[in-house]
Amino acid sequence: MADVEAARRALEEALGRSEVLSDPLALRLYARDASLVEGGCALVTFPRRLPDVVACVRIAGEHGLPIVPRGSGTGLAGGSTPIGDALVVVTSKMTDLIEVRPADRLAWVEPGLANLDLANALRPYGFTYAPDPSSQQTSSIGGNVSTNAGGPHCLAYGVTSNHVLALEVVLPDGTIERLGSEGPEAAGYDLRAVMVGSEGTLGVVAAVCVRLTPLPPAVRTMLLDFETVAECAATVSAIIASGVVPAAVEMMDNGIVVAAERFAHAGYPTDAAAILIVEVDGTEAAVEEQATTVESAASANGVRTIRVAADEAERALIWKGRKSAFGAVAQIAPHYHLHDCVVPRSKLVDVLAGVYDIAERHDLIVTNVFHAGDGNLHPLLSFDRTVPGTLERVLAASEEIVRLCVDAGGALSGEHGIGLEKRDFMPLVFTAEDLSAQACVRSAFDPDGRMNPLKVLPDGARCGDFAMARGDDAARAAAELPEGAWL
């Protein structure tokens, strides 16, 4: 039984009264992330330094409050949506760039630092931080770590896991550990790797040692437009088949191009069936080679126009359209549900056709953005949730989309994580044995189940327990939410 009052007093004493919120408005604001689900919480705290984080974890543990870490709250799967009497530990006041060490190509940062702020801070040193999710203006490094965030540049550069050298974490029992190492290898099992992508369920990340990526000497950004989706997809395949791995290959369908253009005025052709943003980087010669190959592949597959960004300003504008796409769809309808699935690149066209079909059958508007290089599809359903019956259609369509992608041989989530949203779909891709092993990992870190309960693993997944006997056909008709959460 959670003793919220006692916890509040203890937290106020440890962190200072101004860093502990318990008023109804605050609790309501922090009861949700950027997904559709709203939960509830009992207290919200804002640690400013490592001892504060330790205090939050210890006090919550002592008083029976579940702990839900939160960065900027831009998560799309309900990973930082609290449930019940949770303590939400918000890292948004821990935003220091602690140190930059160019000779070792690493930097230590506090978890609340925004991704783009980090990248910008590194530029004067000649470096960047490679993972660049679309949310990067707001999303925090700690949040990126918890979802193993991706972004357009992950095809060539890798995902967050490849760029996190070490983590300073507060474990659920309140102890502080450094996982991983500044150097290339660490002693023991790779706990760092498991912490990345663990969605706030294994501990609270208090500092992150990131890998610095040298800024490439040259970069070229191209906008290609096509009269059919098939030709666009075929171009992507042709580029990869020719041995070029572009820094980014982003595909946008007509619906999202129109919305993005209306907002960003990037010069996107609004009559194209699909467009590709292809960015290549490296040495001058490498850029030349890659760009030539891209243009040949496109020409061989019916490209209509190829526009090459003439300067940094134009490059930024082309990317602005892409990166603001998810906000731009607000023009279509007030609410959206953004999907995240990965399929083999070769299945791209079929899956996209399937997505359009699903949307049509449920009478919903769908637009699509694709990290085409790595098969990560983001169908975006636009709707007005105040219209009765809409949310049900959205959830039904969503489940079909997930099944479509899994059936095509894909992964359940490319970058947003499982959170609450896809928890009950896990049996679609993992056996009871697999989930039991995952539960073992979780309970190794958190034997008392204090961290972010009800996330990631479906009910019944237990370490060493073969009671999880659900199998493929046990996934429910709609994402079942735990008690206390509502849409």
Next chain:
Amino acid sequence: MLVVGGGQHLDKGNPSHVDGELWTTQLDALVAYEPAEMIAVVEAGMRVGTLRSLLADGGQEWPADAPDAATVGGLVASSASSPRRLKFGPLRDTVLEAEVVTGDGRFVRSGARTVKNVAGYDVHKLLSGSLGTLGVIAQVALKVGPLPQRRRTLRFRGDLTMATALLDAVPAAAGIIATPDGVELRLEGWTAEVDEQSRAARDVAEPVDEADDAPFPKSSLWDDAPVVAEVAVTPSRLGDVVEGERWSALVGVGIAWVGLDHAGPPLDTLRRRVREAGGIAPVIRGPGGLGDDRIPAPEVQRRLKAAFDPNGVLAPGRGWGGV
């Protein structure tokens, strides 16, 4: 039981009493390979040499650079470093999915055959560097990449200082190895790109030698040392830890292989220097074990071991911290 692949890194690990060995070398099938997906799924016993040929047919490679007899599973389990790690990163980052048999005979799959995946806990990542103590790696999906058009090695006189100057001057080098005998710079890419990089290198110093398609490294001075330690420190500290006449250092990465005459005082001295530099120095050939560095979150590590190998069948005591 000791899990054995190609037998290249059997000495890496703390002493462990085993009653028998499980050889993975007959688990060597190519399960799936589609060059367009840039992913190869192979059974763990596949030899690196075999994999190289298979992937070369698709114009691709897995940049492991290990002896032909090494197995894929062995490289993953021993956390081996490729000489081209500067460009390609650690091998563990190329493991997208793994099928594993636990110490109590359960079959577990983790990850996905896609480049991006965040679904649940990455159990497969725990297997990297686990030295066969958590489970038997049966099969892996590997991220592979295109073979370069041109491969060139330039050799220079000089030491770590020269190597660091080259690291700073040459963009996107595939690898830079410093030894007491000089520095080898590896460039890979399109011909025009490699030419451009060569020019940047020549702005630093004139090479003594240049060759296309040569093995990289040309030779390893520590190859016949009775004891070899694999040092890992932050790259800027390499100068503080390499000693003697038989070592190679991966500049910009922080890995160095140091050959020693025996495991006693020379190894202790080396480990002391490495510890001061904040790194580790497990032995990969000969006696000496992993070193007694503290492992992070030892309780978590022990629970993981207990969960995946409840009966303590898989090389008990071999792992870090005697886990």
